Amino acid sequence: MNVKICGLTTAQSVGLAVDAGARYLGFVFFEKSPRFVNVANATTLCQMIPAGVVKVALTVNASDAELDAIIEKVPLDTLQLHGQESPTRVAEVRARYGLPVMKAVGVADADDLMMLDDYAVVADQILVDAKPPQNAILPGGNGLAFDWRLIANRSWPVPWMLAGGLTVDNVAEAIRLTGATQVDVSSGVESAPGVKDPDLIKAFIAAAG
Numbered sequence: 001m002n003v004k005i006c007g008l009t010t011a012q013s014v015g016l017a018v019d020a021g022a023r024y025l026g027f028v029f030f031e032k033s034p035r036f037v038n039v040a041n042a043t044t045l046c047q048m049i050p051a052g053v054v055k056v057a058l059t060v061n062a063s064d065a066e067l068d069a070i071i072e073k074v075p076l077d078t079l080q081l082h083g084q085e086s087p088t089r090v091a092e093v094r095a096r097y098g099l100p101v102m103k104a105v106g107v108a109d110a111d112d113l114m115m116l117d118d119y120a121v122v123a124d125q126i127l128v129d130a131k132p133p134q135n136a137i138l139p140g141g142n143g144l145a146f147d148w149r150l151i152a153n154r155s156w157p158v159p160w161m162l163a164g165g166l167t168v169d170n171v172a173e174a175i176r177l178t179g180a181t182q183v184d185v186s187s188g189v190e191s192a193p194g195v196k197d198p199d200l201i202k203a204f205i206a207a208a209g
Helices: 011-020 039-047 064-073 087-097 110-120 171-178 198-208
Strands: 002-005 024-028 054-059 078-081 101-107 125-130 160-162 182-185 190-192
Touching: 002 198, 011 024, 011 039, 011 198, 024 039, 024 182, 039 064, 054 064, 064 087, 078 087, 087 101, 087 110, 101 110, 110 125, 160 171, 171 182, 171 198
Parallel strands: 002 024, 002 182, 024 054, 054 078, 078 101, 101 125, 125 160, 160 182
Antiparallel strands: none
């Protein structure tokens, strides 16, 4: 099981996630998020991460100039697009930077599943997340889940990752219902918004198996 711990902001939490066995570490470049990190801090944190752990930059509707500023400094492995980027934009970003692109897609009901198929054609991975509530400030990290039965044993031409409201208490059931082999958590391992809890990180990775 590959686990992604997203929204890391401190050297301590990065070290704990690595030691606990996280496969992906996510850094949020979205200023409205309580998990926001700037380019300088993200560069320092990513330089700590050993080879084999995937360093992911989460951006939201970022312009080329914004992406240029991140990629020029931060040693990244993957770009995560978590806004309303179109399939065309995903393909553009992938071609421009030569990095794998993970596209987050919000799901609330069966009508949203078609978008997963559209993005699976242009992205290297898809992140199946809960759709944020209307007028939400954050596109993700809201601690909300969706009905996992909607994607039970679905597959796409690219790898996919399950996100949205996952916690120590429900991740095993989410994996059982969906057949996910990769899971993403942010708020589910926090003691307060943006504050990662060492014990929850370890317990979540253990529960995910």
